[in-house]
Amino acid sequence: MTGCIIFLMEKVFDCVVVGAGPGGLQAAIYLCRFNRSVLIIDRGGGRTRHARHIENFLTQASITGEEIIEAGLGQARHFGAFVEKATVSNVRKVADKNLFEVETADGRRFLSHFVLVSSGARDNLPKVENLHRFFGTSFFVCVDCDGYRTTGKKLVIIGNSEKTLRLALAMRQMYTKDITVVLPAMKVPPGYEDALREEGIRLLTGEPARLLGEDRLESIELKDGTRIPCEAVMSNLGYRLNDEFLKSLELKRDEKGFKYAVSRNHESSMSGLYIVGPLCGNDQVVIAAGGGALAAIDMNRRLVDIHSSQ
Numbered sequence: 001m002t003g004c005i006i007f008l009m010e011k012v013f014d015c016v017v018v019g020a021g022p023g024g025l026q027a028a029i030y031l032c033r034f035n036r037s038v039l040i041i042d043r044g045g046g047r048t049r050h051a052r053h054i055e056n057f058l059t060q061a062s063i064t065g066e067e068i069i070e071a072g073l074g075q076a077r078h079f080g081a082f083v084e085k086a087t088v089s090n091v092r093k094v095a096d097k098n099l100f101e102v103e104t105a106d107g108r109r110f111l112s113h114f115v116l117v118s119s120g121a122r123d124n125l126p127k128v129e130n131l132h133r134f135f136g137t138s139f140f141v142c143v144d145c146d147g148y149r150t151t152g153k154k155l156v157i158i159g160n161s162e163k164t165l166r167l168a169l170a171m172r173q174m175y176t177k178d179i180t181v182v183l184p185a186m187k188v189p190p191g192y193e194d195a196l197r198e199e200g201i202r203l204l205t206g207e208p209a210r211l212l213g214e215d216r217l218e219s220i221e222l223k224d225g226t227r228i229p230c231e232a233v234m235s236n237l238g239y240r241l242n243d244e245f246l247k248s249l250e251l252k253r254d255e256k257g258f259k260y261a262v263s264r265n266h267e268s269s270m271s272g273l274y275i276v277g278p279l280c281g282n283d284q285v286v287i288a289a290g291g292g293a294l295a296a297i298d299m300n301r302r303l304v305d306i307h308s309s310q
């Protein structure tokens with residue numbers, strides 16, 4: 001073990017940030033600029049790095065997610081954050097010391113006054129051939145992010161719930177008249193078939209198998225061989241939270257029981273543990289970053305008391 005890692009493990013950080021997404025990086029930048037000590041633990045990858053054209057972030061006409069994350073890491077390091085590449089496997093409270101212990105899969109343990117969780121989510125994707133060729137350019141997963149890019153295009157929407165049908169009606173209003181919805185063998189709830197037909201939205205039952213086209217998407221093929229010409233696909237299959245390391249804490253969830261319940265300042269039901277990004281709300285860069293700033297300002301207010309009583 002190197003001297004630097006031993007130093008990090010002996011130190012009590014003001015905050016350990018789990019996940020270098022926009023929320024975690026924004027929080028780290030704020031905390032470092034309050035001259036607080038911050039360790040960011042990130043395993044690499046992440047949804048933001050997959051975003052190829054972010055066009056809804058203030059001041060950026062178009063930027064990739066990779067550029068945002070790399071710039072954010074550079075900015076956090078510049079103000080003094082430590083960054084470790086590792087997977088967090090457990091977070092627990094050391095009750096008698098009122099500290100958190102953050103454990104990594106390679107067996108290291110780090111202590112902190114606060115923890116900020118910004119570990120994001122992973123998309124449920126259909127098992128279709130050539131997905132990576134088109135992911136983020138003409139195969140999309142989020143209407144708030146990329147709905148605009150389907151404007152005037154021949155669009156296929158893949159989904160498995162009533163939400164998908166509502167999405168189709170909304171996208172018909174906002175972006176394009178040329179929509180085909182592909183559902184697995186799902187019974188369409190009463191009223192929807194007529195509503196979709198009235199809007200000229202086609203409804204097909206089937207399992208998508210492959211995306212076709214070389215430089216640009218030309219069609220999607222279903223397992224039964226049906227080919228649907230299209231220029232864009234919106235997948236509406238939801239996502240899973242990257243929260244395995246929080247399971248033992250039994251944190252309170254929101255009214256739907258899926259995401260975590262947090263306060264206005266993004267504190268979870270466990271005092272000192274803050275959560276930002278899609279784990280507790282909307283999965284947008286600017287919203288995750290705003291949550292990170294709110295959490296950091298709140299933590300810093302409490303750190304003033306913690307450090308003045310030591």
Ligand SMILES: Cc1cc2nc3c(=O)[nH]c(=O)nc-3n(C[C@H](O)[C@H](O)[C@H](O)COP(=O)(O)OP(=O)(O)OC[C@H]3O[C@@H](n4cnc5c(N)ncnc54)[C@H](O)[C@@H]3O)c2cc1C
Nearest residue numbers: 019021022043044046047048051088119120145277284285
């Ligand atoms: C194709 C695509 C396009 C998008 N386009 C836009 C857009 O145009 N505008 C917009 O605002 N948003 C867009 N988004 C959404 C956006 O990228 C993120 O969802 C949002 O910024 C929230 O990010 P996050 O911080 O929660 O998660 P992420 O960016 O996923 O970051 C989480 C980080 O935590 C790490 N991590 C996870 N688990 C652990 C663990 N156990 N230990 C250590 N590290 C861990 C991950 O490796 C990752 O680095 C898009 C997403 C996708 C997939």
